[in-house]
Amino acid sequence: MDVLNETCVHPSTFILLGIPGLESLHVWISIPFFIIFFIAVVGNYCVLLIIVTDVSLHQPMYLFFTMLAFVDLVLANSTMPKLLGIFWRHSNDIDFHTCLLQMFFVHAFSTIESGIFVAMAFDRYVAICYPLRYVIVLSPGVIVKSGVLAVIRGVAYILPLPLLALRFYEYRSNIILHSYCEHMAVVRLACGDVTVNDHVGITIGFLVLIMDSLLIVLSYAMILRTLLRLASEARLKAFGTCISHVCAILTFYVPIMSSSLVHRFGTNVPHHTHILLANSYLLLPPLLNPLIYGIRTKQIRQKVSKLIF
Incomplete structure (x- = not known):
């Protein structure tokens, strides 16, 4: 494919290169x-199917699993x-507006997932620090409101990105040079000043990654303080309920933070490494x-076993 030229045009389609440098x-x-x-897809669909169809699993923790599974599918x-x-x-072309729609979905649902992790951290905090009030505080209505709030926040944070990109006509x-329509990968091709887009992207990244991470760390700091007051057996049992959440948090935040750091400071890192990290x-x-x-x-393990066998 041709090297980027300086002629400004209004493209009806974009060309995604996949993983540049590794085409062969x-x-x-x-x-x-x-x-x-x-x-x-199969794993998240199974989780959704099991929790939605089994009334006994309509509890706060499993409802959060359902939200997470749906977001992961999207x-x-x-x-x-x-x-x-x-x-x-070799279907590299993507319609201009479809590209902006993909940009919105990728970034919005990543933000929604981060919000769900914050809500799940609060769920663990209430369950361990205030177990007698757990059912009252984490009622089904509160769970639904938490999910709706995560969606509203995700849309509110990310909607400006494709709207700001629309102002560039040429x-x-x-x-x-990416495998999907990542915000700055698209905007940097625009003819015009992209400073506003860059600043908005950095601000959103700060609000999502840093603020959400701090809220999760704060929740677990209070959980840890409560656990240290418990007997060793009760402490291990209580912490066991957090292990899944901690693993899921690390699976989400470590790759996205690594990708952000490499993107900002890894000037000598090969471009295909950036793309692979962004996909991870x-x-x-x-x-x-x-x-x-x-x-x-x-x-869930028992239900999956029944579905398979």
């Missing part, structure tokens, strides 16, 4: 990507079908969350 390996790279995508399906199309059929090129925070949580909760949660 696209067919081989597609194999693990497809396996991860397949396991993620995240996996927002990028992987197109990426596999690039790998297998672009230097329609070739996106969209693929690893949908892949690992059902496995984490399936293995750690007895009720």
